[in-house]
Amino acid sequence: MTFWEFLFSRGDDFVELGGQHILIVGASLVLATIVGVGLAMLVYRAPAFRELTLAVASVIFTIPSFALLVLLISPLGLSTVNVLVVLTLYGVLPILRNAVVGLRGTDPAALESAKGIGLTPAQQFWNVRVPLAWPVILAGLRVASLMLIAIATLGYTVLGPGYGEFIFTGLYRVGTPVALNLVIAGLLGVVLVGVLSEALFTILRRLTVPQSLS
Amino acid sequence: MIDDALIAFEGVTKTYPGAGRAAISGLDFRIPRGAILTLVGPSGCGKTTTMKMVNRLIEPSSGRISLDGKDVSKVDATALRRSIGYVIQQVGLFPHHTISQNVAAVPRLLGWDKRRTHDRVAELLDLVGVPMSDFGDRYPAQLSGGQAQRVGVARALAANPDVLLMDEPFGAIDPITRVELQGELLRLQREMHKTILFVTHDIDEAVKMGDRIAVFDSNATLAQYDTPDAVLARPASDFVRRFVGDGAALQRLKLRRISDVPLVDFADASADAPRIAGSSTLHQALDALLHSHADHVVVTAVDGGRPVGTLSFDRLRLALREAEGAEREVAR
Ligand SMILES: Nc1ncnc2c1ncn2[C@@H]1O[C@H](COP(=O)(O)OP(=O)(O)O)[C@@H](O)[C@H]1O
Ligand SMILES: [Mg+2]
Numbered sequence: 071m072t073f074w075e076f077l078f079s080r081g082d083d084f085v086e087l088g089g090q091h092i093l094i095v096g097a098s099l100v101l102a103t104i105v106g107v108g109l110a111m112l113v114y115r116a117p118a119f120r121e122l123t124l125a126v127a128s129v130i131f132t133i134p135s136f137a138l139l140v141l142l143i144s145p146l147g148l149s150t151v152n153v154l155v156v157l158t159l160y161g162v163l164p165i166l167r168n169a170v171v172g173l174r175g176t177d178p179a180a181l182e183s184a185k186g187i188g189l190t191p192a193q194q195f196w197n198v199r200v201p202l203a204w205p206v207i208l209a210g211l212r213v214a215s216l217m218l219i220a221i222a223t224l225g226y227t228v229l230g231p232g233y234g235e236f237i238f239t240g241l242y243r244v245g246t247p248v249a250l251n252l253v254i255a256g257l258l259g260v261v262l263v264g265v266l267s268e269a270l271f272t273i274l275r276r277l278t279v280p281q282s283l284s
Numbered sequence: 285m286i287d288d289a290l291i292a293f294e295g296v297t298k299t300y301p302g303a304g305r306a307a308i309s310g311l312d313f314r315i316p317r318g319a320i321l322t323l324v325g326p327s328g329c330g331k332t333t334t335m336k337m338v339n340r341l342i343e344p345s346s347g348r349i350s351l352d353g354k355d356v357s358k359v360d361a362t363a364l365r366r367s368i369g370y371v372i373q374q375v376g377l378f379p380h381h382t383i384s385q386n387v388a389a390v391p392r393l394l395g396w397d398k399r400r401t402h403d404r405v406a407e408l409l410d411l412v413g414v415p416m417s418d419f420g421d422r423y424p425a426q427l428s429g430g431q432a433q434r435v436g437v438a439r440a441l442a443a444n445p446d447v448l449l450m451d452e453p454f455g456a457i458d459p460i461t462r463v464e465l466q467g468e469l470l471r472l473q474r475e476m477h478k479t480i481l482f483v484t485h486d487i488d489e490a491v492k493m494g495d496r497i498a499v500f501d502s503n504a505t506l507a508q509y510d511t512p513d514a515v516l517a518r519p520a521s522d523f524v525r526r527f528v529g530d531g532a533a534l535q536r537l538k539l540r541r542i543s544d545v546p547l548v549d550f551a552d553a554s555a556d557a558p559r560i561a562g563s564s565t566l567h568q569a570l571d572a573l574l575h576s577h578a579d580h581v582v583v584t585a586v587d588g589g590r591p592v593g594t595l596s597f598d599r600l601r602l603a604l605r606e607a608e609g610a611e612r613e614v615a616r
Pocket of ligand 2: 332
């Protein structure tokens with residue numbers, strides 16, 4: 071059976087796993103954004119808290135994802151929630167880091183004049199600081215998304231959703247004719263989701279970042 | 285005497301937390317309504333600090349600043365800032381907003397309706413020579429430094445404030461454009477009659493722009509507060525003398541027009557004497573004199589070029605002396 075024949079025969083599975091993969095990554099990306107950007111807003115001005123938060127996020131980031139999934143089996147079981155938590159934790163670092171850099175990097179002259187012409191502190195933040203930081207924040211989301219798409223495949227080790235199922239099933243059946251096809255199908259799926267993510271972020275950037283800032 | 289001061293500093297001192305010495309101390313001066321006060325002094329002498337205390341970007345450590353008789357510390361800081369135009373050297377336009385949106389910033393904060401805001405923005409952009417039809421929809425990154433600062437001035441003027449604070453507004457602009465912008469601000473001021481606090485470290489610019497000059501000492505005090513001519517003619521201290529530098533007399537010639545001084549009858553004017561319009565400055569007259577073989581210039585009427593008199597080296601010298609005498613009279 072050629073790869074294409076295989077893929078055609080498993081077409082329904084391929085689409086379903088793709089849907090799952092997108093959902094789990096999308097959900098954890100949303101959660102990681104809330105946590106990462108939220109934390110960044112809280113700590114970007116306080117050097118001590120900022121460094122502490124970034125350090126904690128970095129430590130989490132260095133734990134091998136596989137180990138973290140296994141570690142969370144006892145509290146969360148073999149479940150989608152386990153994967154959701156792990157992906158969220160991994161997504162926080164790039165999002166947090168970019169958000170901090172973006173919020174701190176705002177053109178000081180623009181902020182100074184914003185204050186000087188009478189914007190309230192909230193207006194200075196939401197009307198000037200955040201929009202100017204947005205391209206950098208968005209770049210963090212984009213990287214995080216790609217990363218989570220890749221890491222999500224490991225989720226199958228705790229019976230999570232997505233293309234990991236193809237890849238790991240192939241792995242268990244190494245030596246059989248179907249093994250290679252399964253792995254390649256899984257990889258193709260992951261790459262397609264990655265391309266979709268890039269496309270979405272490109273469009274999002276076009277729509278939300280004024281040309282003058284790109 | 286109660287003069288018509290719009291801004292008054294009374295015993296104002298500012299010491300930054302943790303700083304060993306005051307950034308500015310014992311400030312006492314007034315800015316007359318409708319006048320440009322230039323604040324000049326070496327870098328770090330406290331000019332920016334002084335300016336920012338007016339719109340409460342910085343709070344004084346002691347003393348009182350009043351605007352139109354009201355203590356600014358009693359006014360809501362945000363409302364105060366919206367009522368004062370603010371221009372800085374780095375311009376600080378909002379990079380993510382178009383030129384029109386930038387100029388509309390304060391009217392929007394004040395809740396003006398769309399029509400009124402649009403009309404005001406169009407009027408101002410025309411006034412500063414960056415017309416809305418060509419530039420309104422562009423972004424700041426698409427402007428030259430000079431154009432950006434023109435927009436900066438338009439933004440500061442948008443809600444028609446009585447007071448403008450300008451911190452080295454033309455300091456980052458090339459010399460040719462700077463002279464242009466200085467001239468245009470003076471031209472606008474002749475119609476606007478704003479009260480302007482104009483900070484610069486350049487004594488030439490201070491002399492050119494100011495109705496009054498406040499010279500700050502390097503030890504963070506006010507060294508002299510006077511008219512430009514008086515600062516040049518009678519520096520109050522060695523510091524001011526050194527700061528004004530060489531060429532004070534030449535500078536003073538720039539402050540006076542030929543038509544302001546008495547002329548000698550032109551009957552015996554020599555044929556090769558250069559001609560110069562009465563609207564020129566004494567400085568330009570001197571320049572013409574130095575370029576020619578004659579010992580006088582023929583002054584022509586502002587309109588038409590008909591000769592109205594002559595001006596010699598001696599007369600120029602006399603004019604400066606008389607100006608000094610007149611200043612003394614006024615001072616008394
Ligand atoms: N935010 C600040 N915190 C501490 N010191 C400051 C601050 N701003 C200015 N200074 C100090 O106050 C003095 C006057 O500064 P500034 O008003 O900016 O001078 P100028 O505008 O004349 O160059 C300088 O010695 C400067 O280092
Ligand atoms: Mg300064």
